[in-house]
Amino acid sequence: MSKLVIVGTVAFDAIETPFGKTDKILGGAATFIGLAASQFNVDTAVVSIVGGDFPQEYLDLLSNKNIDVSGVEIVKEGKTFFWSGKYHNDMNTRDTLATELNVLADFNPVVPENYKDADVVMLGNLHPIVQMAVLEQMNKKPKMVILDTMNFWMDCALDELKTVIKKVDVIAINDEEARQLTGEYSLVVAARKIHDMGPKYVVIKKGEHGALLFHNENVFFAPALPLEEVFDPTGAGDTFAGGFAGYLAKTEDYSFENMKNAVIYGSTLASFCVEKFGTERMKKLEHREVHQRLQQFKQLTQFEIELA
Amino acid sequence: MSKLVIVGTVAFDAIETPFGKTDKILGGAATFIGLAASQFNVDTAVVSIVGGDFPQEYLDLLSNKNIDVSGVEIVKEGKTFFWSGKYHNDMNTRDTLATELNVLADFNPVVPENYKDADVVMLGNLHPIVQMAVLEQMNKKPKMVILDTMNFWMDCALDELKTVIKKVDVIAINDEEARQLTGEYSLVVAARKIHDMGPKYVVIKKGEHGALLFHNENVFFAPALPLEEVFDPTGAGDTFAGGFAGYLAKTEDYSFENMKNAVIYGSTLASFCVEKFGTERMKKLEHREVHQRLQQFKQLTQFEIELA
Numbered sequence: 079m080s081k082l083v084i085v086g087t088v089a090f091d092a093i094e095t096p097f098g099k100t101d102k103i104l105g106g107a108a109t110f111i112g113l114a115a116s117q118f119n120v121d122t123a124v125v126s127i128v129g130g131d132f133p134q135e136y137l138d139l140l141s142n143k144n145i146d147v148s149g150v151e152i153v154k155e156g157k158t159f160f161w162s163g164k165y166h167n168d169m170n171t172r173d174t175l176a177t178e179l180n181v182l183a184d185f186n187p188v189v190p191e192n193y194k195d196a197d198v199v200m201l202g203n204l205h206p207i208v209q210m211a212v213l214e215q216m217n218k219k220p221k222m223v224i225l226d227t228m229n230f231w232m233d234c235a236l237d238e239l240k241t242v243i244k245k246v247d248v249i250a251i252n253d254e255e256a257r258q259l260t261g262e263y264s265l266v267v268a269a270r271k272i273h274d275m276g277p278k279y280v281v282i283k284k285g286e287h288g289a290l291l292f293h294n295e296n297v298f299f300a301p302a303l304p305l306e307e308v309f310d311p312t313g314a315g316d317t318f319a320g321g322f323a324g325y326l327a328k329t330e331d332y333s334f335e336n337m338k339n340a341v342i343y344g345s346t347l348a349s350f351c352v353e354k355f356g357t358e359r360m361k362k363l364e365h366r367e368v369h370q371r372l373q374q375f376k377q378l379t380q381f382e383i384e385l386a
Numbered sequence: 387m388s389k390l391v392i393v394g395t396v397a398f399d400a401i402e403t404p405f406g407k408t409d410k411i412l413g414g415a416a417t418f419i420g421l422a423a424s425q426f427n428v429d430t431a432v433v434s435i436v437g438g439d440f441p442q443e444y445l446d447l448l449s450n451k452n453i454d455v456s457g458v459e460i461v462k463e464g465k466t467f468f469w470s471g472k473y474h475n476d477m478n479t480r481d482t483l484a485t486e487l488n489v490l491a492d493f494n495p496v497v498p499e500n501y502k503d504a505d506v507v508m509l510g511n512l513h514p515i516v517q518m519a520v521l522e523q524m525n526k527k528p529k530m531v532i533l534d535t536m537n538f539w540m541d542c543a544l545d546e547l548k549t550v551i552k553k554v555d556v557i558a559i560n561d562e563e564a565r566q567l568t569g570e571y572s573l574v575v576a577a578r579k580i581h582d583m584g585p586k587y588v589v590i591k592k593g594e595h596g597a598l599l600f601h602n603e604n605v606f607f608a609p610a611l612p613l614e615e616v617f618d619p620t621g622a623g624d625t626f627a628g629g630f631a632g633y634l635a636k637t638e639d640y641s642f643e644n645m646k647n648a649v650i651y652g653s654t655l656a657s658f659c660v661e662k663f664g665t666e667r668m669k670k671l672e673h674r675e676v677h678q679r680l681q682q683f684k685q686l687t688q689f690e691i692e693l694a
Contacts, residue, residue, distance in 0.1 A: 118694055168571065263476065266614045287595040290612060299686050301607045304598060306574045328694045338689040369693055378607050379687050381646040385677055386426055386636045 080221070080327040081121045083193045084111045085212045086202020086316070087182065088126040088136075088150060091356060092162040095169070095310050103356040104136045105161065107202035107226065110313035113360040114320025114347045115200075116143035117368060118328035123193045125149035125212060127185045129156040139361060149190045156181035169308045170285060189215040197221040198327040200319060201246070203228050206238040213245055222332050224248040225277070226319050229255050244276035247332075250319050252283045265290060266297075279337060281322070283315055291341050293334045300341045301378060303349035303371070310355045314348045317360060321347035346371050388529070388635040389429045391501045392419045393520045394510020394624070395490065396434040396444075396458060399664060400470040403477070403618050411664040412444045413469065415510035415534065418621035421668040422628025422655045423508075424451035425676060426636035431501040433457035433520060435493045437464040447669060457498045464489035477616045478593060497523040505529040506635040508627060509554070511536050514546040521553055530640050532556040533585070534627050537563050552584035555640075558627050560591045573598060574605075587645060589630070591623055599649050601642045608649045609686060611657035611679070618663045622656045625668060629655035654679050 091105030108124045115122050123146035128137075130153065137147050157180040165172045187208055194217040201209040203226045213223065225246040231239045232255065243249060249272060257263060260271040269280040269292035280292040286308070288301040321344035322337075329336055346368060353359045399413030416432045423430050431454035436445075438461065445455050465488040473480045495516055502525040509517040511534045521531065533554040539547045540563065551557060557580060565571060568579040577588040577600035588600040594616070596609040629652035630645075637644055654676060661667045 264614055264616075266612050284595070287592070288609070297612055297686055298689070299609045299612070301596070301609065304574050304605055304607070306572055308572075325694055335690075339691045342689055342691055343694065372691060372693065376691070378605055379689075381606070381650055381687075382643075383647045383650055383680060383684070385680065386633055386651065 079120055080197035080330055081193055082115055082198045082323060082327040083123050083125060083189060083196040084108050084200045084202060085125040085187050086111055086204055087159050088128050089159040089161060091312060093310055093312050093355060094164040096167050097309055100355050105356055107316045109357060110316035111200055111202055111320035112140055112145045113357055114317040115324030116145060118324040120324055120327040123149050123190055125187045125189055127151045127181050129158040129181045130154040132158045149188060153181045169311055187212050198323055199223045200323040201225045202316065206231055206235055206242045210242045222247050222326055224250060224323050226250050229258050232258050240275065246277050248279040248281060249277040250281040250283060256282050283318060289341055289345060291337060296334055298338045298341060300345045302345060303374060308352045311352050312356060314351050317351040318344035318348040342375055346375055387428055388505035388638055389501055390423055390506045390631060390635040391431050391433060391497060391504040392416050392508045392510060393433040393495055394419055394512055395467050396436050397467040397469060399620060401618055401620050401663060402472040404475055405617050408663050413664055415624045417665060418624035419508055419510055419628035420448055420453045421665055422625040423632030424453060426632040428632055428635040431457050431498055433495045433497055435459040435461065435489050437466040437489045438462040440466045457496060461489045477619055495520050506631055507531045508631040509533045510624060514539055514543055514550045518550045530555050530634055532558060532631050534558050537566050540566050548583065554585050556587040556589060557585040558589040558591060564590050591626060597649055597653060599645060604642055606646045606649060608653045610653060611682060616660045619660050620664060622659050625659040626652035626656040650683055654683055
């Protein structure tokens, strides 16, 4: 079984949606990615940083999912990264109310020795220099490096971002970010331009409108499951990425055909994530529920056409 | 083989997109529906009205596709319905520049005698009273009545619209219209409420984001084909509806499973419609091209998942 290394934030979130609001709760890209990937029982480590204010029970939650947290640095005198946001009524847009970098400002990631030969590396949304530092610590070329990023880094660290983009196999970004990165409105054209920047595979996440996977002239599309109610979209994109990475690490098949399944798994897990605040749904998610929902995805998308 | 009756506008359009603009060209809901349905060689009639200014060659174009136009009334001294619109850069939104009802203001549809027993009736976007008048002329209950409508009728003829909605089997409307009709943001909840208004099947069109088909607790989703470039979206929704209706009339199988295929056919045909201005692409579309693109749809959406 493959090893999976995840780098990203482990953090506090405070979230407000039309359905309610939370105090500081467990959040962070690496947290959501790790929880999603834990569905596949692959040998997973999280590389991150937290402050002395971070509850041990949150780290235990990850450990209890068999995630190695020895790469999570604890800065006793520091404070944990904090993000606060408020979603609009349509749940597709949000305002950031607060971003406190805290310990993240001086984060030098350290990949645990026994994960430096991991097959799959998931670079969660972070400064591209931090993402690059993780890649440089790997002592053999990973079979698959997956990158997530956001518009913020395109605005303030574009050169560093392009350097790391050149080194990855898969990039997973949302539609607006793909457009910003390339200056192209058509996602087909944008994907081709991003492909030319390095990644063999381009995943464009469209939130409630699903996700597209591009590879040369091939395209695959997975819808988001139509839900009665999206309770809290926080972490859905990271959960998608974690399901994608975890499935590939588990199956050790990096073909386009199998990557389609990884996208479906990612979408399936993301559909759970949004059902409750923060990590609430993901931390209790059972295999059985995932398999049931995969059946729903099949019914949602599969057809047997007769040519007419 | 089933008969198909289509009621809707046969009209002039003048269109402006970021790619160019047209003079008055052939347009209208029934035109696009008819051209799409003509792919299936079903016995089709269009019921509509035009003015003395409408070129015979446009009617011939429909006749040459084996569409019966004896139900298209020609008001010699009248002018044909005219719509003009300008698309924004994102191609998802448009401004209406002109709407001249002309002969449409006094349209009393007359279904040709030999089509009053049609199995499939497609009520294109028109005043709900006109749609109802067509239904009332049918001398046996059609197997499938499909309704398209728009927000305009919700604003100014809601009661009449609800009366006709009660009588149809399938309603096809876009996401914003579904939300307006029900006051629900969630499309799942909106579809359930519309279902309660009468239609057993609810199709919600999301433009470039695909289409959803709801039937009781079942949901099916078809994406729009990701295109390099959408040249002109005019008629895409009608083309979708025409493909949907034509496929059902051809196959005479009104099950949910077969309706999935009808949605896929509708999406496939719509993906051609937007490639050129107006009806330009559809009027020359060949069977062979449609079958090729159906293969692309399969590759885009079909997967063989291994549970992990």
